[in-house]
Amino acid sequence: MTLDPKQRARLQKAKLLAVTRQYLESPLSSRDTESLRGEPASAPIEISDVLEAGSLYALNVTGRGFVLLSESSARSLSAALIWAAQQPVQRLTVFTDAVGATDAPLATAARPEDLARWAQYFLVADQPIEVRLIQGTGSIGIQPGPVPPASAAPERDPVLEQHLIDEGLEVVHEHGVTRGELLGLEVARLVVWPEESGGDNALHLEVGVGRFDRDAHAAVRPDESPVDDLAKTVSILRDHRFPGAPTHAVQRLSRERWLRALLLDQPSLVGAQSLTALGMTTEPSGLRDAFPAAATGSTEDGTPLVVVCSCGVDLALLPLAADLREQVNSEAVLLLAVPEQDHHVATKWLASMLRQPAELIAIAVGWG
Numbered sequence: 001m002t003l004d005p006k007q008r009a010r011l012q013k014a015k016l017l018a019v020t021r022q023y024l025e026s027p028l029s030s031r032d033t034e035s036l037r038g039e040p041a042s043a044p045i046e047i048s049d050v051l052e053a054g055s056l057y058a059l060n061v062t063g064r065g066f067v068l069l070s071e072s073s074a075r076s077l078s079a080a081l082i083w084a085a086q087q088p089v090q091r092l093t094v095f096t097d098a099v100g101a102t103d104a105p106l107a108t109a110a111r112p113e114d115l116a117r118w119a120q121y122f123l124v125a126d127q128p129i130e131v132r133l134i135q136g137t138g139s140i141g142i143q144p145g146p147v148p149p150a151s152a153a154p155e156r157d158p159v160l161e162q163h164l165i166d167e168g169l170e171v172v173h174e175h176g177v178t179r180g181e182l183l184g185l186e187v188a189r190l191v192v193w194p195e196e197s198g199g200d201n202a203l204h205l206e207v208g209v210g211r212f213d214r215d216a217h218a219a220v221r222p223d224e225s226p227v228d229d230l231a232k233t234v235s236i237l238r239d240h241r242f243p244g245a246p247t248h249a250v251q252r253l254s255r256e257r258w259l260r261a262l263l264l265d266q267p268s269l270v271g272a273q274s275l276t277a278l279g280m281t282t283e284p285s286g287l288r289d290a291f292p293a294a295a296t297g298s299t300e301d302g303t304p305l306v307v308v309c310s311c312g313v314d315l316a317l318l319p320l321a322a323d324l325r326e327q328v329n330s331e332a333v334l335l336l337a338v339p340e341q342d343h344h345v346a347t348k349w350l351a352s353m354l355r356q357p358a359e360l361i362a363i364a365v366g367w368g
Contacts, residue, residue: 009057013050016057016068018137019095020045024061053083065089065124068134069096072110077118078315078350084124085349092124094131095139113145118319120144121326122353147327148281151176157203160190163227167234170261174279180230183241184257184293185209185250188230207233209253210287243366251367253287259309259337259365260293270335270361272297272305280308281323290314294324296332304332312342318350321358334358339365
């Protein structure tokens with residue numbers, strides 16, 4: 001049975017109140033809280049003190065911030081950091097449920113140890129963020145999980161890749177897959193057809209914007225050469241995807257990757273000598289999802305760079321970008337490239353809270 005939103009909000013507030021009270025019963029927590037503001041740590045807190053801040057439920061107890069995430073995700077973690085900066089609080093504790101008990105889709109939900117790892121890249125009032133997993137009316141501390149290893153390089157086929165190049169597509173090797181992209185929009189990929197499904201265990205060129213479109217192409221045009229199909233598809237998409245094109249669904253898709261394609265072609269826009277496309281430490285759950293796109297390279301003097309592109313105001317950007325830098329090279333300069341119109345204060349706040357700084361760069365793009 002689905003709860004009424006007001007009922008659900010009250011339950012979430014009660015949950016945060018219960019776990020916060022249990023947490024503050026610890027003598028160490030009480031002494032620490034008392035030292036922050038000089039106020040008694042045992043001052044009573046009530047459910048009316050719990051604030052509903054967007055997707056968050058939050059408490060400010062004598063300078064200590066306690067936040068319950070209503071979904072376990074990088075975006076919710078960033079929202080908690082922004083709330084803490086606005087208060088401001090001197091310490092932040094984030095409570096989360098186990099994956100599967102949150103509102104986030106399972107494909108995008110983060111494990112508690114992932115949240116703890118992302119949290120360790122930030123400071124609130126120069127203090128680390130604590131992440132705790134709710135268990136009953138109490139909670140336990142969570143240690144950061146390891147950074148995921150980089151994806152293995154995809155199987156290559158120069159002949160099939162040449163078909164992508166011949167159509168003027170960007171050939172991108174990312175998350176173990178080779179894609180052909182038109183200004184960042186995937187229009188084809190190389191796919192192994194496994195023997196267990198009746199295939200030959202060899203790479204094949206599949207055409208379409210996303211998996212469902214590739215399946216549709218295969219069903220509607222079973223006898224057409226994929227090379228001919230690719231040429232027709234690219235010709236159609238070029239009519240709608242170019243700088244200054246009239247509003248169209250094709251123009252709005254994968255704009256983060258479009259921005260990356262621009263930087264791969266003109267790396268000097270971010271002060272790079274050269275850039276190579278790079279997958280994030282996690283993957284988007286769908287073609288329509290806003291999700292950062294990354295590249296790695298170096299400046300003219302050899303300084304290593306990690307460049308992460310984003311559009312709109314994506315609160316997942318900073319945790320995921322910091323995670324990628326840690327995977328690639330923890331000493332690399334982290335650049336956050338966004339369109340000029342998306343140079344938002346929330347992104348600036350989050351960048352300023354990183355332990356290791358990141359630079360926000362506004363890029364002039366050809367879309368509205």
